[in-house]
Amino acid sequence: MGPQCPNYRHLSLTLALLKPDITKMPYSLQHVRQMIIEKGFVIVKSNIISKMSRCKAEAFYEEHSSRFFYNRLVTYMSSGSVHAHILALPCNSVDDSNAITTWRKLMGPTKVMKTRYSEPDTIRGTFGLSDTRNCSHGSDSLETAKREIEFFFPDFDPIGFSGSLEEKELLRKHRDNLLTINQCKFVHS
Numbered sequence: 001m002g003p004q005c006p007n008y009r010h011l012s013l014t015l016a017l018l019k020p021d022i023t024k025m026p027y028s029l030q031h032v033r034q035m036i037i038e039k040g041f042v043i044v045k046s047n048i049i050s051k052m053s054r055c056k057a058e059a060f061y062e063e064h065s066s067r068f069f070y071n072r073l074v075t076y077m078s079s080g081s082v083h084a085h086i087l088a089l090p091c092n093s094v095d096d097s098n099a100i101t102t103w104r105k106l107m108g109p110t111k112v113m114k115t116r117y118s119e120p121d122t123i124r125g126t127f128g129l130s131d132t133r134n135c136s137h138g139s140d141s142l143e144t145a146k147r148e149i150e151f152f153f154p155d156f157d158p159i160g161f162s163g164s165l166e167e168k169e170l171l172r173k174h175r176d177n178l179l180t181i182n183q184c185k186f187v188h189s
């Protein structure tokens, strides 16, 4: 096995949210899901929230509570369906932020109007409507990813997942091209 085919030992994880502007557009949602799969992500868990409570939206974005857009943001996030996904990418010990950086690159920058011109092939560049209604969210660090995954998946232990049989099985299937996707729940097995 040469450098072209590294022997990945772990899955790096991130939290991805698909926001109400994208989840209510079936064609756009399908397109975004296809972009996720084509990037090679393993979808470890999905939680389709038909309507996020305002209280939950406020708690999730608490760090932005003093910003001018906070009220607009939590009103929007609690206006419709939010899809939460734990996305994974194979990694070795030196690139355990792989899923975080790859998902953020696929989303594109927050400021949609600029992103439409600077990075039109990204999710936000293609589908974003405004700085608030910007399609998606992604964790920005390993620490944040752990906290945000636990926020939306309280039964999932990101630390325990590392080295678990579940991780090994997903890695093996990813390597051998044996992963199957449940299109309805949007989760790999």
Ligand code: CMP
Binding pocket: 064, 069, 073, 110, 131, 132, 133, 134, 136, 137, 138
């Ligand atoms: P997200 O990546 O989920 O992180 C914080 C969110 O706040 C961001 O995406 C946008 O939805 C929203 N946001 C950030 N900056 C602005 C802004 N200048 N005006 C309105 N909404 C914003």
